[in-house]
Amino acid sequence: MAERRKKQHIRNRWKTKSSEGSEYFYRESNMKKRTTHYQSNAARILPEPVFGFLITVVLVLASVSVCFSQSPPEILKIDPPSWWVRSTMNPVRLLIRGRNLSEARVQPVGPGxxxxxxxxxxxxxxYIFADVAISPNARAGKKQLKITTSGGSTLANFEILPALNPAGRFQGFSPDDVMYLAMIDRFSDGDRANNDPQQSRGIYDRKNKFYYHGGDLQGVIDRLPYLKELGITALWLTPWYDNYDHPNQIELKDDKPSSGFHGYNPQDFYGVxxxxxxxxKLQELVAAAHRLNIKIVQDQVVNHTGPYHPWVDDSPTPTWFNGTRQKHLKNVFQTWVLHDPRPVEELKRETLEGWFLDFLPDLNQHDREVSRYLVQNTLWWIGTTGLDGIRMDTWQYVPNDFWRDWNKALKREFPRFTVVGEVKDGDVVHTSYFQGGRARAGVDSGLDSLLDFPLFYSIRHAFAxxxxxxxxxKTLSKDFLYSRSDILVTLLGGHDDGRFMSETGATLDGxxxxxxFLLTTRGVPQLYYGDEIAMTGPDEPSTxxxxxxxxxxxxRNAFTVQGRTREENEIFNYIRRLNQVRASLEPLRRGELINLYASGQQYAYARKTKNQIAVVVINNDKKSQTIEFDVSKLGLINGMELDDRLIGIRPIKVHDGKLRVELPQRSAAILVRQ
Structure with a gap:
């Protein structure tokens, strides 16, 4: 028994469990005993000269190993770098990256x-994983952790933040909002000093459509009054994560290196x-937006990292990723298997665990350390900036049981917060599968909202x-498949699709x-930057x-009236007017959607609340049309007169329980009782 204990002591191990089994990490110890053990076994089977040579090699290697282990510890990074008092996530788990950390001891310095x-x-x-609890009465301020090994000690910085003040922050978004998507790098350059930073020279070039062009957070701050004038109440920004500092030689565009200007290939999940x-500057942006009653929505990524992330070649755990750079599954995008009750398991694995484009490392959310890291990262961005919502990239490629736990942690800390997930598919059956509010395969993801891509495609087909x-x-008739259709984010365009005005047949009237339609139907409408001035672009780089x-x-400066063309001002003013009408009429934001007429190129519907009704009539025909439809079920009685709030057609009276509306070609009216 003593000998067994002695052998067991040679390997000092710790274990972390995952849903796919247990993974073990070993810290080598007692080199002298290990050498003796090898010596006794080798002597039985090797000739003396060979045995002697091997002993020499082993002792030299052991000496090198001991010298290496005695090198002082070096700390490169701590995630998260800060946390707040009285968080629902306490203790917080620190991921400490560095060198020479074997056998390290961690000791907080001072109180708190x-x-x-x-x-x-x-x-x-x-890597060290260390759980650190923050006292509920701890003073905010910079703290230190002492990291000690046999080779020495060093200090690592950590900051305690004050308890969070939710006033005017973490608000969530709702159908009362109009959202605007801006790609940071392509929206506005407010600080030329950061166009070609010292640490990442050579990837700024406005002539190169795949390099940085200079848009930044200061530029967004400068354009907040423009967004306010347009009627925007929520601003979705593409990811601001720190991306790689050099040309991307892995993802070639037009056979040339690219950059991470879009933000979706994180190199540092805690860096800007x-x-x-x-x-x-980001905190300044959020505060400035809130002063104008504009909410901020962060674009997050938890499915993958960028190809140059330090984890890829030195991962914190053996199962941090699904596979390795050398050996992994490739994502085949067969997403239908995710809602299939009888899925082909190989296809399902490739869809959930495969690497995007064969080079974006797929994070393994079934590794508990990965899961904890990603949950804390989400909470940290919200808590440190005060943002109000999240648009989650590539939602469907991440396991639902992770989303369940992620959402629970999120809502415990920020109960009013709202999340919209990207599930890019034109099929309502598939898209609705991912919304929370009901269990799917025994798991409720808890997801609030989805980007309404099925309706996106229908809008493009009809109006463009x-x-x-x-x-x-017909698409709206499938709303019963959603747990909540009123919170879906509706859209005409986005950064992954050609612009509306580049569709075949698209016109300004369309x-x-x-x-x-977008601003009067159910859901949370989202505009894509530049669509308010009819920008064109048929594919991903030009969009x-x-x-x-x-x-x-x-x-010219299209942020101003003088800098816009006549057509640009026409569409800008039209959308601004729609936003004004929407803001003034509760039914257009919160009302029940009631279809009244649908035939050919005409469509009429009502939005009804307890105290008010708005009737929307659309003529998509290239010639004027008269549309007559029954409104008796709305409680509108004969003789009632309705005014148009949009283009100013003459007042219309209810007659025989019906409305008879004459509309010019390709026009719409919003009728409200006087």
């Missing part, structure tokens, strides 16, 4: 912090991209391509009608053009 349990260290001695600004308008109510006037040297 307390280590909970022994730290866990990976086999390479490059230096081309955009700093954490302090000129297909029958009744495709729109764009106006599409917005008239991400610079906003005219947002950059030094631009020939």
């Amino acid at each position: 912090l307390r280590l909970v349990g022994p730290p866990k260290i990976n086999a390479a001695g490059t 991209e230096e081309h955009f600004g700093t954490l302090e 391509e000129g297909q029958a308008l009744d495709e729109v109510p 764009l106006k009608l599409a917005n008239a 991400r053009q610079d906003f005219p006037g947002g950059f030094p040297g631009d020939k």
